[in-house]
Amino acid sequence: MSTDHTVFDSEHLIEKLQIFRIHGKDKHGNKILRIIGKFLPARNLSAQVLKKYLEERVYPRLAKKRFAILYIHTGVQRSENFVGISALRSIYDAIPSNVKENLKAVYFVHPGLQARLFLATVGRLFFHGGLYGKLRYVSRLDYLWEHVRRNEIEIPEFVIDHDEDLEFRPMMDYGLESDHPRVYGAPSLDSPAVSMYSMRCIS
Template sequence: MCAPISELEQEELLEKLEVFKIKGRDKHGRKILRIIGKFFPARLITVEVLKRYLEERVFPKLGKRKFAVLYVHTDVQRGENLPGISGLRSIYDAIPANVKENLEAFYFIHPGLQARLFLATLGRFLFNAGLYGKLKYISRVDFLWEHVKRNEVEIPEFVFDHDEDLEYRPMMDYGLESDHARVYGGAPTMDSPVTTYSMRCIS
């Protein structure tokens, strides 16, 4: 069990790990809010701190213009990187109405079978139909460039590594084969800045 850290330390950790980053635009000219699921330390961050962080540090930067979310689900572990179903619902309910209205596309990289089933069943009850209709599954990074300009967004190296695994082991796409054969770097720690992850900015 991880020792609790203060609310200020939680916010600083979210900032340091760059779980949420607004940078670049998609091919429709919309700002991109990039979310790296693997970077989110769910065991250390409370739902209330996360909601306040989004309200104070993320949503204001989006302004009043239309935007898109780029969510990277690669290597996400349910117990390590997700706040739980009730937490997700609480976070979604706390999003201001104007932010929900301005969200026009949700690009979901490497969804996997479990994520697809969750969103197709419980997701329809947790989130409104409008959000579900904006969801676009992206099974390979190459397909992302159909929607996002290549030089506009940074993608962590481990995402490309996962793409390579999928080329040789396609059944991983459907949850029929484990991905434990490849050992990825551990999640960022408080002592290791996010820059320890190799990032690619495709030009």
């Protein structure tokens, strides 16, 4: 299979999964770029394919508009959905300056403990140019509606279900309780000995 054909298939997959979608506005009138992390098949997509897709399909629609990113982290797993630190940095560095200037906020939904620690320890250095200062953690959808117009944004059902789980089991926010449906109320057995400051996992 040719490289061009492989790239086309990868871009078609990104489009089909609707990983990136521009729709709705926040309460400051900024267009919303919604990104669903769980839908990103990182093991099957290279950083080059992602950059090409963004350059051709997304950035041209944002270049002259104020916008905000709504990133939904719900259900993200490092082994499945995380492209890697170097790839993420490469993608960020490739964003055109006029697009970066028009980015006004990043709403990070359901961040989880590891994502918070990762960004707290390396975010200020990693995302140069002020992006870290635009980051807004959103632990519940009810808090999102304080910033985003609810009736203009489509939220996947699995995100709503997870949000409801968090209401009844708040320790899931801190990785102290399993999110497996068959062990409600049981402490997590995943890897209690792993340091909180480990950057090997962003989920």
